[in-house]
Amino acid sequence: MIENLAEKLSQNPRRWLIVTGVTFVLALAIVLPQVDHLIAERSERAELLEQLAQANETAKRLPLYEQRIAEKASELAGLRDREIDDDEVAELRTWLVDAARQAGCRVRRIELSNPNERSWTDDDHPLSTPTPAKSNAKTPFRLRTRPVAFSVTGSSDEVMALLRTIDEDTRLKHTRTLDLKPVGRKTNELQLDLTLWFFALSSSQGVA
Numbered sequence: 001m002i003e004n005l006a007e008k009l010s011q012n013p014r015r016w017l018i019v020t021g022v023t024f025v026l027a028l029a030i031v032l033p034q035v036d037h038l039i040a041e042r043s044e045r046a047e048l049l050e051q052l053a054q055a056n057e058t059a060k061r062l063p064l065y066e067q068r069i070a071e072k073a074s075e076l077a078g079l080r081d082r083e084i085d086d087d088e089v090a091e092l093r094t095w096l097v098d099a100a101r102q103a104g105c106r107v108r109r110i111e112l113s114n115p116n117e118r119s120w121t122d123d124d125h126p127l128s129t130p131t132p133a134k135s136n137a138k139t140p141f142r143l144r145t146r147p148v149a150f151s152v153t154g155s156s157d158e159v160m161a162l163l164r165t166i167d168e169d170t171r172l173k174h175t176r177t178l179d180l181k182p183v184g185r186k187t188n189e190l191q192l193d194l195t196l197w198f199f200a201l202s203s204s205q206g207v208a
Contacts (some may be wrong), residue, residue, distance in 0.1 A: 083200035103162035105154035116147040
């Protein structure tokens with residue numbers, strides 16, 4: 001059968017046109033898959049080059065990221081040093097008593113209460129009151145507020161010296177109330193009643 005086709009083809013006056021057409025079809029059958037493969041390879045190569053360029057840009061920015069992380073870690077460590085946690089309550093009490101005595105004041109009363117806790121939200125403030133509108137902006141932290149009631153007596157200079165010492169202390173705190181009144185009509189001694197709030201953030205997952 002093949003011999004008959006070959007014989008008919010050789011006798012056909014348009015045999016060169018037929019041969020050319022068949023050759024072209026065969027060429028397309030061979031070349032087209034190779035072209036598709038080449039296009040796929042070039043596309044993959046372009047994608048890899050783009051990924052490599054992005055990786056190089058990220059690598060260039062890595063020192064900047066590391067610097068920013070180090071700066072934030074330093075800031076966080078500084079804030080941690082200014083917090084009052086349960087292990088530092090006794091130290092805080094001792095510091096307040098010593099500060100009063102060094103200023104020349106007499107301590108009448110000092111009371112460190114248990115801390116109050118609430119959820120800490122984005123853009124929060126220690127003195128703000130939580131509202132339902134902020135319930136969706138909670139962070140994994142809780143704000144701990146420890147009230148400290150402190151009452152001393154002393155001269156006006158002694159009381160002012162104590163207040164300056166407390167104000168210069170860098171612990172995270174807020175003066176909630178301050179009441180200053182004379183002890184008696186015939187004395188220059190004053191009584192200072194002070195309520196301080198000391199703050200700390202604790203992790204709601206149990207890791208500070």
